[in-house]
Amino acid sequence: MKVYLDNAATTPVAPEVFEAMAPILKNDFGNPSSAHLFGRSTKAIIEQSRRGIAKHINCQPSEIVFTSGGTEADNMAMFTSVTELGVKRIVTSSIEHHAVGHTACHIRDKYEVELVYVDIDGAGNVDLDHLSNILKDTSKKTLVTLMHANNELGTLMPIEEVSRICRKYGAYFHSDTVQTMGHYTFNLQELDIDFLTCAAHKFHGPKGIGFLYINKSVHSKAFIHGGAQERGLRGGTENLHGIVGLAKAMDLAYSDLEAHQEHVFGLKKHMMDSFKERFSDISFHGETSYEKSLYTVLNVCFPETDKAAMLLFTLDLKGIAASGGSACSSGSAKGSHVLEGINANPNRPNARFSFSRYTTLAEIDYAVSQVVEIFKNKIV
Helix, strand or coil, X not given: CCEECECCCCCCCCHHHHHHHHHHHHHCCCCCCCCCHHHHHHHHHHHXXXXXXXXXHCCCHHHEXXXXXXXXXXXXHHHHHHHCCCCCEEEECCCCCHHHHHHHHHHHHHHCCEEEECCECCCCCECHHHHHHHHCXXXXXXXXXXXXXXXXXXXXXXXXXXXXXXXXXXXXXXXXXXXXXXXXXXXXXXXXXXEEEEEHHHHCCCCCCEEEEECCCCXXXXXXXXXXXXXXXXXXXXXXXXHHHHHHHHHHHHHCHXXXXXXXXXXXXXXXXXXXXXXXXXXXXXXXXXXXXXXXXXXXXXXXXXXXXXXXXXXXXCCEECECCCCCXXXXXXXXHHHHHCCCCCCCCEEEEECCCCCCHHHHHHHHHHHHHHHHCCCC
């Protein structure tokens, strides 16, 4: 049996998404920047997709800028904040995705921007009091960049509350919402935020396409120079079939969101309960409740063993795809900066299991049984 439980890394393309993309690849080949019929028809497809996406998150279509995915969108938001908006200080956390964490360090070194890390607790929650205390110093124009849900832990950041704190002290606010877009609703007429990011492949869309939401109050200039596509902000011929796939994936995600949430969190809870029944010494990294955690992610901390590095390898041999990391570094393999950031025990193996609409209860039971078998046979 082959079981895919690494949906936080990427998800399989939904059949409906493939069916929407296939005719575009076959029939609609015109360059959207061309003035003739073939170009105008593909341009119309892009704008129709943009309007559909904007409707789902209740923003203006002009606030959606298509990108190659979440990493580019994060970079675009952060770099333009410094080069165009005059940001002199970036506030983030030590457990952000590298698309934000590494970018923040690069900006600090290149532009001499102050980089400040807000405190987090052992579950990955942001210390909101500390954030407020940092932002009380308004002498420098500031960008706060905090991810909505941690991709390794699943802990949710209270995005509305952070937004209010940022606005209170006049800071720009960017959130990496790659893990939550298509999994939670967003009302950008109510949520006061400057930048949000999206990657289609996290919710059964194609790879290589995403978008950056830029609040209409933010006035930016070109991030990628060239053909002046995307209102002059991102040069380059548009990924037409990808944009169509992204729009269709969002349609699919938001058509039955509540049922999807109930199904997937049910799988997560079942796996948690199953592990707790079979292991006396087991815990979970990050928040795990429905209210405080991303329902698609479960990071399991298994009993201590001196062969922790073999767990994921052995699962792979048994046909189970999961991911993980270690709080320490071993040889040339770098450990997880997230687990290190929450001071996780480096001697206890962990595995991140992440689920999708296509994950079944039988697959969860098989994965649990194989983990139990691994520990029983002392392979790890």
